[in-house]
Amino acid sequence: MWRQIHARRIAAALTATATAVAGWNASTSTTCADDKSMTPSELTAYLRRHLASFRQAFAKTHPNIATQPIQISHQNNVVRIAFLAPSSSPSILHRILKELGKPIEVSPSTSDESLQYIFTDATGSFQWLSTKSQGNLFVLFKDLPIYQREVDAVLAAYTHAYESLPVAKSTASSPKAAIATLQQLGLDVYDDTTSGELSWDALAGYDDVKTEIEDTVVLALQNPDIYENIAKHTRHRFESNRPRAILFEGPPGTGKTLSARIIAAQAKVPLIHLPIESVVSKWYGESEQKLSKIFDACDQLEDGAILFIDEIDALASDRSSGQMHEATRRLLSVLLQKVEGFASAKKVTLIAATNRKQDLDSALLSRFNLTIRYELPDLATRQAVFQRYAKQLKEDELKDLAAQTTNWSCRDIKELCEYTERKWASQVLRKKLHQPVPTLDAYVSAIQHQTEQRSNTSVHI
Template identity: 45%
Template sequence: MAIATMNNETDTISFDQMKTQIDRALEELAIKHNTFVSEPYIGFEKGFTKISVSIPELSPALIIQCLGIIKDHLEHIRIHAFSDGYYAVQALNKNLFKTENIFDNLKIEFSGLTTNFKIECTKKGNLSQEEINCINALVYKAYSQAKENPVTRLIKHGASVYTDAGGLDWNYIAGYEEVKRTIRESIILPLKNPKVYDSIAEITRKTFETNRPKAILFEGPPGVGKTTIARIIAKEVQVPLVYVPVESIMSKWYGQSSQNLAAIFDACDDIGGSILFIDEIDSLAGSRDQNMYEATRRILSVLLRRLDGIGAISNTIVIGATNRKQDLDHALISRFDQTIHFPLPGEQERASIFGNYAKHLSLEELAKLAAASNSLSGRTIKDLCEQTERRWARKLIIKNLPPSPPPFEYYYHTVKSFIAAQA
């Protein structure tokens, strides 16, 4: 049971002055935290001052911190109630043996179980400056402690969060059997069976540390399915995919990008399990521009430290993607447990990719398209199939024909002209 002195009755502040001070403090709070603070109730009822302020949330951790604040401002207090959703603190008389009228002293109540969280203060007569300061400090604490939902924080810091892969599955990616097998073995298996990996590490290591992969690099030319596969992995292991395009974070948050990246890592930990997909990681390697270089250096150092810090306790797994592994900082490359190379599709694979986007064509026709499309990526193949469909659709509309799929010649023509234009 704790303790506090009531201030002298003489040093109380007038009701109007108190109201002004509290109103002003809440306005400053709203600006500082860039948040909405609802208007407090400040009234005088039957000789008692009553103040009620809404707060974003109420947790036992917050209450412990608030008790510390109350102790800093009031000498003798008694904890009146300490139960889920209701906590009350009563200020005592200066002379602890004097118990009469203690309920006229300041009483601070915290309430709310799932919603309508608030701090309410009542006291007979006016409050002292110390008591007003105490109330303001409590409200400040409640607001600064309340963390926004991690997904909201991620979005605020420039990441996108995908919680489903929009109908994507492994069949969506044609070919790439070797890549798929490696990913199943080195990412999916550990993510789905963490306990097996951890118990091995517990037996083998003098000091426990995880043997699960923490960071994996996807490397390969543009349009070969790196991003798509990351989304499929997230769907398969049923964790959110946090997508961070480094380039846009750097340009959008110029100067602040390193803090943003750090905040993104924190929010991922708070989600309690996610795949953090850092795309275009090579943009950290680039630019000679002096100012940009400084920002790049800082963001890189955050990344290096965070990759080191992802240990047994974190359920975040980082996947980095790059088109230019050769340009990446060596310290960065060495932080990745494994690199998975995504090559351009071979001829067989191109035939399967065409098969995904033009399933009505025969195997021979698909083989002809594959032979004609040397060195094209999956993305380009998909684009060419779409172009063909649009060209065909225009023709159907003009000739007023019923829907049908484009014939082989249309595809072949699109591919041939694309290759010719490239040469």
């Protein structure tokens, strides 16, 4: 019986090896020559950097499972990498071989029931050791130098061993459980305890934009019955007239994110902020799964919410160029399906922001009920921003500063004022100044400094 089981294990290993090597011969043989070699110290730094981000994300989805450390040692020009893993399934072996991209010989161990996977160039080997006290132990030996592809194979084995574990599920499908799920997936959730009493006073200027948002979004969220009653008496077939998917477009720093937070605060619903990095993953299919889980969790928020996706162009670039990566295409497909579902949802509103509308996929653009444009602030708006952050100045001084900051965003002006305050405080501490707050000249000097910094900044494309 043992021989039959062992034979099946060898056959499975050979199958995985053949599949992975065939894929390597077809697609990756041209890149092996560019593989980067690493010293032991570079290896340690590389693993530490990649493991930190993985463990942070894993802890959010598996809060009750502790990850094990990876042990690295080297002696007599040989590196040893080892770690304990929660499993040693065939899919993990396939992931190693695919990432490794080189022919492997499979050989039964002479000392136990494990299999040895030996590099055909005789520079290294690895194996899974099953121990009663410690569990599954992965060990790799490699003659120096060790290459990045080989290190990535170890990372693939480590991460896949943990990612194959089931995600922690909430015991209830309540809004509270949905919020917990969203936070575990890496999203930021802002409610009345974190946002406070945010109002449009927090956004200087942009009166036309504020009015448009108030009339079409905020009032509709606050008074859904009135808007739906109008739709019922004007349409043959009832459909909600409230916007479910809204696009904010315009240059960076013009108040798009702040507007989303204000809308949520005014409507008294949580704002769910989706950072792009919380979705994107290098593993096949994981990004689409995460995005789908995020939308599904939002559907459980019965009292409503605002789902805010900043820089949506990073997720949904235009397909017409024909150069879209397969992973991006799959992610876009999920996004289109979920946004279409939001159009018929009862409570949750999607707000997406971009400063590159021309790069968005046309199918996604058609899903938005409303597009609101944020221009760079005009003279009056810039003066209003300066009034907010330099209230000690006279009106004519504020107007002078506004005139000197054409084509500056609201964020640029805010950061300018903060820079001026820091420089002024340093001079006060050094006893070089005695006036408690900055003067007009201090702000003018800061504008000149920032303008010079901008002109000296080179951009590489």
